[in-house]
Amino acid sequence: MESATPARPADWVASAMDRASELTNFDAVVAEYWPRVYRFALVSLRDKSAAESLAQDCFLRAWKSRDKFRGDASVSTWLMQIAVNLIRDGIRNRRLQFWRRTTQASLEDLTANELLADGRSSPEKSAAARQQLASVWTATASLPERQRTVFLLRFVEEMDLLEIAAAMGLSEGTVKVHLFRALNAVRERVGMGKGAVK
Template structure:
């Protein structure tokens, strides 16, 4: 097989991976940053970095786990880089919590119940924002991405026990912020 043919096959495989996992990566980054533009930028950075390293991907983990690890590292770099933290001073591009509430499935039918559901969502987001970086990441991977403990451990390069500890602390803090409500 020629080098051009091998590169073409690798490109096709990578585009399938992008098509399959882009939404999950974006959703995680959106939940982490709560900024649509930043989540889109970090998602693009994630896939650019993955593409550049695609030939080195050995399949020791799933493609999603590998991509999520890249996304988490980009997210950490974003938070560390003070020059990019403009979102703290302006929320003009931030996701509106009421709008996010419309994205969630709801069986409530009355306007009053919908308002109460949106208020609960706001309360949860406020509580999540107060978590430490690792706790927030583990919490979002578990409850937004619905990953199991083993996948979270592999994605974050933490032991399962450490993931469970961070998840337990994060859940307790969120519950405490919500006044003990579930």
């Protein structure tokens, strides 16, 4: 999670300079944030090789534009913004049909079981937990692109609404609308009913 914004302007400037100076050691940035970018790409694209390529591309772009980073947002949010844009462009770009294919509501590419097979706790994981993961995994596959992105940033990457808004270039209100719709859809698709609690 991103730290709270400092109250005084001087503190804010100092904080921004700290964030910008973080990029001087780019190897450390890659080591710290690669898992997050890769994980988000994987749950968005549902393809391991595409997720790895996207993460590479994300850090390459970050490295090229590191001089332009002013520290307005955290490095993490900045990287997620690049990743979100790459995923969006990849989905919309006709030349990258394989990305489009992997983001359709189909579990032919990477199933929840295949995902868990790579996990460190797959043998110990309870059947109920696996079922929960599988049901939400299936539910998110059929969400519209923006709703899915907001949902994944909130419930996988634990970003707050302001960070999600910054990463997606949306207002906080718009993010909230997408998140509520996504949650309503997921709640219905995991069998917890629709609308009011009964």
